[in-house]
Amino acid sequence: MLPFISQKNICILYNSLAGAGRADIYAEKIKNELANRNINFKLFKNKWPASLDIYSDAFIVGGDGTMNHFVNQYAGIKLPLFIFNAGTGNDFHWMLYNGKTFEEQLEVALGTALKPIDIGLCNGRYFINGIGVGFEGEIVKSLTGKKKRPGKTSFLICILKKIFTYRSANYTIKTGTDVFTGKKLLVDISNGSRAGGGFHIAPEAKADDGLFDIIIAESLSPIKRLFYLPVIEKGKHLQLSVIKHVRSNTVTVESDSMIQYHMDGEYFEAKRIVIEMPSNKLYFRY
Numbered sequence: 001m002l003p004f005i006s007q008k009n010i011c012i013l014y015n016s017l018a019g020a021g022r023a024d025i026y027a028e029k030i031k032n033e034l035a036n037r038n039i040n041f042k043l044f045k046n047k048w049p050a051s052l053d054i055y056s057d058a059f060i061v062g063g064d065g066t067m068n069h070f071v072n073q074y075a076g077i078k079l080p081l082f083i084f085n086a087g088t089g090n091d092f093h094w095m096l097y098n099g100k101t102f103e104e105q106l107e108v109a110l111g112t113a114l115k116p117i118d119i120g121l122c123n124g125r126y127f128i129n130g131i132g133v134g135f136e137g138e139i140v141k142s143l144t145g146k147k148k149r150p151g152k153t154s155f156l157i158c159i160l161k162k163i164f165t166y167r168s169a170n171y172t173i174k175t176g177t178d179v180f181t182g183k184k185l186l187v188d189i190s191n192g193s194r195a196g197g198g199f200h201i202a203p204e205a206k207a208d209d210g211l212f213d214i215i216i217a218e219s220l221s222p223i224k225r226l227f228y229l230p231v232i233e234k235g236k237h238l239q240l241s242v243i244k245h246v247r248s249n250t251v252t253v254e255s256d257s258m259i260q261y262h263m264d265g266e267y268f269e270a271k272r273i274v275i276e277m278p279s280n281k282l283y284f285r286y
Helices: 018-036 064-073 091-097 102-111 135-143 153-162 222-233
Strands: 009-014 040-045 057-062 080-085 114-117 120-122 125-127 130-134 169-175 179-190 212-218 243-248 250-263 266-276 282-285
Touching: 009 018, 018 040, 018 057, 018 064, 018 102, 057 064, 064 091, 064 125, 080 091, 080 102, 102 282, 120 130, 130 135, 130 169, 130 266, 135 153, 135 179, 135 250, 135 266, 169 212
Parallel strands: 009 040, 009 057, 057 080, 080 282
Antiparallel strands: 114 282, 120 125, 120 266, 130 179, 130 250, 169 179, 169 250, 179 212, 212 243, 250 266
């Protein structure tokens, strides 16, 4: 038996649109499991409370977008957290709980010790998994508002449509120690190691080291983009001559045109983005 279960009072937060309805199914399963174990809980669908102070733990049910919404609503929260993989890409979840079944996840959620996780701040908005500038932003823009298939299928189909037509933009990228300029295919600022439902864009990233992994891809011809796509998907690209990989806790990206970027899979535009790693952490069971 897990210790102190009777003292728990868990809030379950979810977005019913996450994962094309998968969040509804997961929330129901969690509710039934907690009820069977006589654990106190309260379920919140879509409309979440202003404060979670009365609860012992928070279970988030969804994907990267749901997690982004959570971190912006409860940025300073100190409660033990757990996220169940009920979204589309589930990239942040994969980094913490890769391969765990629902039953295994529940046991971790109820009994594992807490560990801190870094968060990022971009133009005043928090994020937890990462930011993708350029080509990644174009892909997310194209998928916004459309029904997505689970995993990376929707992303891969869109990539194959855009890979021959996308035009690289000019950027100035400044980190704590480096400056990069010129046309770039993409600039990825990662806290997590994976994006796009299964692309290992920053395979060496760790979400508890106080640093972003910054991946910069040079402007490539369409044929080279297609050639390198499976290499990037598998996370084997860091040693390529067309890739720059640095680490920093601050990043600024500027362009002479509007910057297209995503933040945890949500689309944004700006002329300049300023990214930093604040001192506050989130605490997950994993």
